[in-house]
Amino acid sequence: MRARLLQVAAQTGTPVYVYDLDEAVRRCQALTETFQGRFGLSYAVKANPNLQLLAGLLPYVDTLDVSSYREVERALLVGCPAERITFSGPAKRAGEVRGAVEQQIGELVLESVAEAELADSAARERGVRQPVLIRINPANGPKKFGVSFSGKASQFGVDEEVLDEAIDRIQQLPGLDLVGFHIYSGTNSLDPEAITQNFAIFIELFRRAAARSGIAPRKLVFGSGFGVPYGAGEQPLDIEAVAATAVPMIDELKRDPTFANARCVLELGRWLVAPAGWLLTGVIAQKHSRGTELRACDAGFNNHLAACGMMGTVIRRNWRFDNISNPQGAPAEYTLVGPLCTSIDVLASKLTLPEVRLGDVIAVENSGAYGLTASPTRFISHPEPAEVLLVGDEIRDATESALNTWTTVDAQGQPRSGTGAG
Numbered sequence: 001m002r003a004r005l006l007q008v009a010a011q012t013g014t015p016v017y018v019y020d021l022d023e024a025v026r027r028c029q030a031l032t033e034t035f036q037g038r039f040g041l042s043y044a045v046k047a048n049p050n051l052q053l054l055a056g057l058l059p060y061v062d063t064l065d066v067s068s069y070r071e072v073e074r075a076l077l078v079g080c081p082a083e084r085i086t087f088s089g090p091a092k093r094a095g096e097v098r099g100a101v102e103q104q105i106g107e108l109v110l111e112s113v114a115e116a117e118l119a120d121s122a123a124r125e126r127g128v129r130q131p132v133l134i135r136i137n138p139a140n141g142p143k144k145f146g147v148s149f150s151g152k153a154s155q156f157g158v159d160e161e162v163l164d165e166a167i168d169r170i171q172q173l174p175g176l177d178l179v180g181f182h183i184y185s186g187t188n189s190l191d192p193e194a195i196t197q198n199f200a201i202f203i204e205l206f207r208r209a210a211a212r213s214g215i216a217p218r219k220l221v222f223g224s225g226f227g228v229p230y231g232a233g234e235q236p237l238d239i240e241a242v243a244a245t246a247v248p249m250i251d252e253l254k255r256d257p258t259f260a261n262a263r264c265v266l267e268l269g270r271w272l273v274a275p276a277g278w279l280l281t282g283v284i285a286q287k288h289s290r291g292t293e294l295r296a297c298d299a300g301f302n303n304h305l306a307a308c309g310m311m312g313t314v315i316r317r318n319w320r321f322d323n324i325s326n327p328q329g330a331p332a333e334y335t336l337v338g339p340l341c342t343s344i345d346v347l348a349s350k351l352t353l354p355e356v357r358l359g360d361v362i363a364v365e366n367s368g369a370y371g372l373t374a375s376p377t378r379f380i381s382h383p384e385p386a387e388v389l390l391v392g393d394e395i396r397d398a399t400e401s402a403l404n405t406w407t408t409v410d411a412q413g414q415p416r417s418g419t420g421a422g
């Protein structure tokens with residue numbers, strides 16, 4: 001892969017995000033196979049909304065889960081049928097709910113009773129019934145998740161403690177069709193036991209919600225929380241170990257006639273795409289300062305907030321970096337900083353890398369999720385990184401212009417130019 005990444009850097013310049021579509025597809029297939037088809041997949045668009053990547057992943061997932069109306073539009077732009085879109089996210093604007101209902105998206109994931117009421121009036125105005133899932137926020141959750149929303153005040157979903165009243169109210173709304181339930185209560189876990197303990201909590205809640213509502217759910221969404229190893233000492237999540245416990249759990253659930261026809265879906269983003277992406281940044285300045293070898297790169301937290309430890313991390317840890325220009329160089333300790341005029345713009349501190357010279361290209365690994373899309377690119381007005389998609393032997397430009405003119409792709413993956421809707 002090093003040679004390929006160097007080729008991209010030479011062709012495109014830096015900074016550039018590189019996404020390996022084939023690897024992302026392999027990861028989709030690996031999940032489907034490892035879980036022996038017990039789960040469909042729902043790709044969380046927020047993890048990486050790049051249009052060409054979305055188009056490439058679409059054949060391998062059940063649904064695209066979006067969290068804004070603009071993401072609804074992105075899903076539609078790449079040819080995703082509306083019925084394969086789900087829409088989660090707190091504080092949806094009234095116009096977003098109306099828009100989603102007008103597009104007849106697959107399921108609106110209700111985060112509150114107030115949102116249900118909005119959706120109900122939008123659906124009745126249009127004379128339709130909008131399929132919905134109720135997102136439940138559990139009162140309990142195991143530890144060992146990067147971030148957990150359960151058991152604390154949270155803007156996400158209906159708290160388990162008031163679930164019964166919420167179900168009763170939502171079922172009174174004639175414009176809504178309650179199809180099932182959704183839980184996403186923790187992110188980025190590398191611990192199979194914590195993940196399956198969480199699934200057990202989900203299943204108990206799904207049983208309770210089905211009993212209260214009297215429906216036989218057609219859809220149950222398991223927010224997977226599957227993590228990736230960002231730090232040097234971490235090991236990848238053992239998905240076989242997760243499956244060894246989760247598959248029998250699903251089989252048991254489905255032996256209950258109430259759940260026999262429920263489609264169980266794993267919802268996730270980072271596990272699918274993070275390891276299939278790199279940010280390539282060039283070294284543009286060097287300085288020896290009071291005992292530290294500093295190297296300044298052309299990308300900082302403006303281009304990759306998460307790698308700089310500013311997205312949901314309490315203590316900043318170094319991510320995995322590779323000096324792809326000089327892999328055989330003599331190892332030394334470096335602090336990598338970005339181009340921003342602020343002392344917090346640190347990519348990695350006291351990291352051992354093969355000798356880092358001016359002009360070298362540094363690859364930031366695990367950057368396929370929450371990279372460009374989750375970064376404040378306007379800060380200090382540096383140019384936006386390019387985006388590139390690797391497909392087979394091809395290197396495709398996947399950059400979307402900051403001027404809101406999107407180069408989109410159709411369902412067959414063919415480029416198509418258009419101006420961003422909305």
Ligand SMILES: Cc1ncc(COP(=O)(O)O)c(C=O)c1O
Nearest residue numbers: 044047088184187188268269270
């Ligand atoms: C509702 C929902 N689904 C899916 C995800 C994707 O999480 P991850 O990328 O960690 O798999 C998130 C992340 O915040 C989420 O809020």
